[in-house]
Amino acid sequence: MSEASPFIDADARRLALEAIATLVNIKRMAAERLLVPAGVPADLIKRFLNERDPATNGKRSKREAGAVVLDALGELELEGQVVRRIIEIAADWQDFHLAQDEYRARSVVQKAREMVGSLQEMAAREHQEVQRRRREAELAREAAVLGQKRERNEMIRRESALLLAMFDQAVLTGDPQQRGYFLENLLVRLFDVHGVPAHKAFRRNGGGEQIDGAFEFEGWHYIAECRWREQLSDIRQLDGLAGQLHRSGKQTMGLFLSVNGWSNHVVDLLKQNPAKNILLMDAIDLRAVLSNHVGLTSLLKAKLTALNLYAEPYRPASSVLG
Numbered sequence: 128m129s130e131a132s133p134f135i136d137a138d139a140r141r142l143a144l145e146a147i148a149t150l151v152n153i154k155r156m157a158a159e160r161l162l163v164p165a166g167v168p169a170d171l172i173k174r175f176l177n178e179r180d181p182a183t184n185g186k187r188s189k190r191e192a193g194a195v196v197l198d199a200l201g202e203l204e205l206e207g208q209v210v211r212r213i214i215e216i217a218a219d220w221q222d223f224h225l226a227q228d229e230y231r232a233r234s235v236v237q238k239a240r241e242m243v244g245s246l247q248e249m250a251a252r253e254h255q256e257v258q259r260r261r262r263e264a265e266l267a268r269e270a271a272v273l274g275q276k277r278e279r280n281e282m283i284r285r286e287s288a289l290l291l292a293m294f295d296q297a298v299l300t301g302d303p304q305q306r307g308y309f310l311e312n313l314l315v316r317l318f319d320v321h322g323v324p325a326h327k328a329f330r331r332n333g334g335g336e337q338i339d340g341a342f343e344f345e346g347w348h349y350i351a352e353c354r355w356r357e358q359l360s361d362i363r364q365l366d367g368l369a370g371q372l373h374r375s376g377k378q379t380m381g382l383f384l385s386v387n388g389w390s391n392h393v394v395d396l397l398k399q400n401p402a403k404n405i406l407l408m409d410a411i412d413l414r415a416v417l418s419n420h421v422g423l424t425s426l427l428k429a430k431l432t433a434l435n436l437y438a439e440p441y442r443p444a445s446s447v448l449g
Contacts (some may be wrong), residue, residue: 136245140197142238142316143210146217147193149235152227154189160225162196166205171196184385206380207253211246218243284419286320291417306386308353311339314351314384317416318342321423342382344427349406350375351382360385362396373409374402381405384413397440406430415444 151157158172167175168227175192179185187195200206226232290313297309311328318325325342340351352368354360360383368381381404383389388409397405408430415421421444433442 136381139214139242140206142217142235142242143197143213144190145235146213146220146239147191148188148221149221149226149228149231150217151225153225154192156225159363160222161213162193164216165201165209165211167196174199176323182248192398198414204257207250211250214239214242214246225332265313283320287317287417287419290317290320291414294413294417303356307353310353310355310384310386311351314353315340315342317413317423321416323423329344338371344424345431346378348376349382350379351384354383354385354387356387359387360389360393362390362393365389365393365397368405369400369402379404382408384408384411394439394441396447398438403434403438403440405439405440406434409441409443412444415448420444421447 147157147161155176158167158175162172162175175303178192178193178195180187185240191414197206197210200209217236220232220236220239222437223229223232223236283286293309294313297306297313300306300309315325315327323342323344326340328336328337328339329341338350339353342349342351350368350371352371354364364385365383368383372379372381383405386409389407394407397407406427412426416423416426427446428446429447430442433439
């Protein structure tokens with residue numbers, strides 16, 4: 128027999144087993160009159176009635192089978208409430224004719240009546256212990272989440288610093304084409320660091336269409352267009368992105384990243400676009416994210432809010448920081 132559960136007094140467990148063994152002579156009736164009303168699950172009732180001792184292959188006595196049931200309930204943290212319920216049933220017991228030894232049965236009932244008064248204290252101890260374990264488990268979960276968050280923030284800080292150094296180095300590079308390729312790769316790596324699924328540059332439509340990059344955000348697909356040229360981007364380049372979006376699925380939007388910004392009329396012309404499906408991003412936005420002054424997802428959400436509610440295709444990172 129195993130030791131009593133930490134939630135149940137050893138004397139109470141012994142008394143419950145004595146009640147199972149003594150109050151009712153017939154094993155099946157003991158299950159019906161004691162175990163079932165006490166809330167023992169059906170599978171454990173079957174074990175109580177049918178399971179044999181593996182050492183002897185003989186049928187277990189009511190006391191032995193009851194101990195097996197209580198042990199199993201202890202693993203489920205149900206032993207305490209079942210033991211208390213059995214004692215409560217025993218305290219009200221009147222059917223002494225069902226016992227093999229009426230004198231022993233009456234003695235068990237008297238002990239149960241004397242113990243009922245302490246059951247409330249026992250239940251309170253169990254409740255406190257359960258609450259303590261829950262608090263400890265919750266604190267452990269919070270600590271784990273906090274640790275993961277710190278590790279992730281440190282990874283973002285470290286990787287962002289590396290990407291920022293690479294970006295600053297690329298500023299010194301005079302080859303526009305090389306800077307364009309670098310910007311495409313930088314954008315994909317940045318999204319990857321922030322946990323946003325992204326795709327490198329690819330071709331589609333039989334190789335006739337070049338996509339600089341793509342990513343998924345809040346259930347939508349985005350096609351990214353990257354520009355890093357001395358001349359400001361104009362509406363013709365954004366029309367190219369609009370055409371790519373038109374040839375894509377309905378749940379697709381665009382991100383136009385132009386390091387040197389765009390000409391004055393671009394924003395006004397985009398506002399006339401009924402689709403309202405292109406976000407603008409410039410070097411200031413990019414550096415704000417790489418410098419960890421604003422989170423990438425926070426910036427994207429702010430830009431989406433500005434576009435969807437206020438028809439503004441460009442919301443700068445400075446407005447998010449403010």
